[in-house]
Amino acid sequence: MQCPSCQNTDSRVLESRxxxxxxxxxxxxxxxxxxxxxxxxxxxxxxxxxxxxxxGSKEIFNKNKVISGLTRACEKTCVDTEKLEMIVDEIELKLQQGNLKEVSSAEIGEMALEQLKGISEVAYIRFASVYRQFHGINDFVATLESFKSEKKEQLATVL
Ligand SMILES: [Zn+2]
Incomplete structure (x- = not known):
């Protein structure tokens, strides 16, 4: 690595983080x-x-876009920007590790939901209503029910 000051190529590492x-x-x-x-x-x-x-159109995965979509769903909930960034980092990491070159926006939505589930019920429901585009109240109730039963399962494994 070349020194920006004298262009010498030998340096020692003081700290790695x-x-x-x-x-x-x-x-x-x-x-x-x-x-x-x-x-x-x-x-x-x-x-x-x-x-x-x-x-049907394609675009390059953009972390900021996903974050801003999530931010709207998470307004006035306990999910702050820092948590949202972690969620999206996690999604990006999974996509990279899965070696996927293409993914649908719906799949990204589901991955985000999966993460929100463990963080905030309100944010989860709101985001689900946007992403899954609920068709009427039954859809909404079904999502709510699946959320609750999974919560119970989690509780059961803890107990
Ligand atoms: Zn130097």
Whole structure:
């Protein structure tokens, strides 16, 4: 790694820290020639994932878009931006690990729901109503029921 100050290529690492949810490593370095200190980031090269939308068009998976969609569903709930970022990081990681080159927006919605389920009932229901586009009250009740029975199962395993 070339020193930004003197272009010398030998440096020593002072500190290494995981960054970006563990997918990159931040290194604090010191040039062996001039003692200049600088920071480098090392990250795994990732393949862009395309998202197939309901209307048939495709776009590149965009974390910020998913976050803003979730933010609307989670307004006035206990789910803050930090949690939403974690949720979307998790989704992106799963997509990358699954080596998927294409995913549908509905699948991303389901993955987000899966994560919200453990965090906030209100946010889960609101997001489900948007993503699954409830067809009438029965759909809504069915989602609510499935949420409740899974909660009970979780409780049962804890007890
Ligand atoms: Zn230097």
């Amino acid at each position: 995981a960054a970006d949810a563990g997918r990159s490593v931040r290194r604090r370095r010191e040039c062996l020639n001039c003692d200049y200190r600088f920071t480098t980031y090392e990250r795994v090269e990732t393949v862009p994932i395309s998202v197939l939308k309901r209307n």
